[in-house]
Amino acid sequence: MNPHSPNRSALDRRAFLKTSAVLLGTAGLGGLSQGCKTRPAGAGGGAWRGGMSPNDVVLFQGDSITDAGRSRDKAGEANHQAALGSGYAWLAAAALLLDRPNDGLKVYNRGISGNKVYQLAERWQQDCLDLKPNLVSILIGVNDLWHRLNGKYDGTVDVYEKDYRALIERTRRGLPGVKLVVCEPFVLRCGAVNEKWFPAFDGYRAAARRVADEFGAVFVPFQGMFDEAVKLAPPQHWAGDGVHPTAFGAALMARQWLKSAG
Amino acid sequence: MNPHSPNRSALDRRAFLKTSAVLLGTAGLGGLSQGCKTRPAGAGGGAWRGGMSPNDVVLFQGDSITDAGRSRDKAGEANHQAALGSGYAWLAAAALLLDRPNDGLKVYNRGISGNKVYQLAERWQQDCLDLKPNLVSILIGVNDLWHRLNGKYDGTVDVYEKDYRALIERTRRGLPGVKLVVCEPFVLRCGAVNEKWFPAFDGYRAAARRVADEFGAVFVPFQGMFDEAVKLAPPQHWAGDGVHPTAFGAALMARQWLKSAG
Numbered sequence: 001m002n003p004h005s006p007n008r009s010a011l012d013r014r015a016f017l018k019t020s021a022v023l024l025g026t027a028g029l030g031g032l033s034q035g036c037k038t039r040p041a042g043a044g045g046g047a048w049r050g051g052m053s054p055n056d057v058v059l060f061q062g063d064s065i066t067d068a069g070r071s072r073d074k075a076g077e078a079n080h081q082a083a084l085g086s087g088y089a090w091l092a093a094a095a096l097l098l099d100r101p102n103d104g105l106k107v108y109n110r111g112i113s114g115n116k117v118y119q120l121a122e123r124w125q126q127d128c129l130d131l132k133p134n135l136v137s138i139l140i141g142v143n144d145l146w147h148r149l150n151g152k153y154d155g156t157v158d159v160y161e162k163d164y165r166a167l168i169e170r171t172r173r174g175l176p177g178v179k180l181v182v183c184e185p186f187v188l189r190c191g192a193v194n195e196k197w198f199p200a201f202d203g204y205r206a207a208a209r210r211v212a213d214e215f216g217a218v219f220v221p222f223q224g225m226f227d228e229a230v231k232l233a234p235p236q237h238w239a240g241d242g243v244h245p246t247a248f249g250a251a252l253m254a255r256q257w258l259k260s261a262g
Numbered sequence: 263m264n265p266h267s268p269n270r271s272a273l274d275r276r277a278f279l280k281t282s283a284v285l286l287g288t289a290g291l292g293g294l295s296q297g298c299k300t301r302p303a304g305a306g307g308g309a310w311r312g313g314m315s316p317n318d319v320v321l322f323q324g325d326s327i328t329d330a331g332r333s334r335d336k337a338g339e340a341n342h343q344a345a346l347g348s349g350y351a352w353l354a355a356a357a358l359l360l361d362r363p364n365d366g367l368k369v370y371n372r373g374i375s376g377n378k379v380y381q382l383a384e385r386w387q388q389d390c391l392d393l394k395p396n397l398v399s400i401l402i403g404v405n406d407l408w409h410r411l412n413g414k415y416d417g418t419v420d421v422y423e424k425d426y427r428a429l430i431e432r433t434r435r436g437l438p439g440v441k442l443v444v445c446e447p448f449v450l451r452c453g454a455v456n457e458k459w460f461p462a463f464d465g466y467r468a469a470a471r472r473v474a475d476e477f478g479a480v481f482v483p484f485q486g487m488f489d490e491a492v493k494l495a496p497p498q499h500w501a502g503d504g505v506h507p508t509a510f511g512a513a514l515m516a517r518q519w520l521k522s523a524g
Contacts, residue, residue: 225360
């Protein structure tokens with residue numbers, strides 16, 4: 001056990017989910033998924049496929065890629081650059097706010113460096129549900145593998161997927177009609193990202209996609225985008241250490257996020 | 263006379279244009295403008311209002327804002343990050359190439375730091391016409407005033423406008439059917455940009471807009487965009503010295519360029 005290991009409640013929850021999964025079986029989970037797919041996601045009753053509405057309250061959640069040096073002091077101020085950091089969340093927010101200056105959009109960021117999916121769950125009440133967003137965008141997963149590879153964490157891809165599914169269920173339950181965005185975890189093959197990451201990392205990406213599909217969330221294909229971007233410029237240009245985007249990488253991400261969800 | 267002053271040929275050309283303007287009178291110039299407005303600009307015969315076509319050859323031209331540290335060694339390679347620099351031109355190119363990977367687009371950059379409009383003219387044959395682009399995007403004007411304010415140059419806003427008009431006419435003549443983009447010069451009120459710049463700078467912006475309108479060019483309203491952006495974050499966030507955009511400023515510019523012309 002080390003400071004980055006899951007705490008007891010998270011482990012208990014995982015054990016519960018594992019038991020539930022065994023009890024329900026694949027068919028049972030499939031049935032749950034189908035139910036979620038047909039659940040109305042947008043205010044209009046149909047599944048939300050992206051797009052903003054006046055007075056939307058947008059919350060970006062995730063790890064360091066979302067955090068991007070945001071100010072904790074200013075975190076309570078909507079649309080504040082320092083509060084939104086210097087990454088894709090801020091650039092996406094700036095574009096949204098420039099395009100729709102009179103729509104009363106409010107954008108917040110609660111990404112925290114180093115977070116894995118269970119750590120989002122631990123702070124989900126105060127850092128998501130209490131803010132009453134009607135659009136929640138999540139980018140999580142790279143640390144779930146990275147910290148496992150470097151021995152700081154023992155969660156598997158199955159733990160990631162079950163935790164992620166539970167988090168999204170809880171979000172749908174706590175915020176009826178919420179618009180959900182699940183962003184694809186991504187890495188660039190440079191810096192800290194070596195061959196040890198593969199094919200394991202592909203499993204995390206696939207899990208995020210399954211969760212998005214099951215719950216009718218908009219999926220933002222960041223890995224696919226960066227796979228194309230490295231044909232234009234070396235991976236280091238987009239993310240120096242393979243994980244944390246440069247300003248160029250963040251600009252592409254903001255653009256992709258807006259194309260998918262904005 | 264100093265190293266940044268117009269050379270003889272540029273002065274001669276200006277004298278010629280001034281004479282022509284006097285001879286033509288306002289009505290004459292107006293007639294010329296009207297003629298240009300109705301001249302077919304796109305391959306389809308109608309005025310081009312933005313948008314790319316397969317196999318377009320795109321040339322970004324301008325000063326340091328376009329230059330953005332581009333490699334001279336690689337300048338001949340289309341779509342090469344180093345050749346395109348680290349500014350809005352590169353970010354716009356990257357987005358275009360990601361969106362249309364199979365369209366055979368070729369993007370070049372020939373911006374040079376410190377350039378004023380007459381300096382574009384001096385190198386227009388080799389750095390524009392010889393490249394045979396079918397889309398030419400120009401951002402020029404901030405140095406035309408800046409170098410005047412700091413005593414390095416004596417050109418006025420009238421010189422700027424006449425030189426700019428002549429440059430665009432020459433481009434239309436040398437590249438029939440070319441798609442033209444005239445970008446609005448802009449400044450942020452911080453760093454090197456103080457009250458001395460105003461209202462003079464507004465005159466350069468207005469001149470660029472007139473030239474765009476007269477020749478049926480797409481106009482990219484960068485100043486308007488930054489005027490809105492400073493409501494979201496301080497001017498320094500977008501351009502540290504008020505003239506040269508940060509990565510955040512460049513990202514906004516690329517987005518605006520694509521909205522207007524892409």
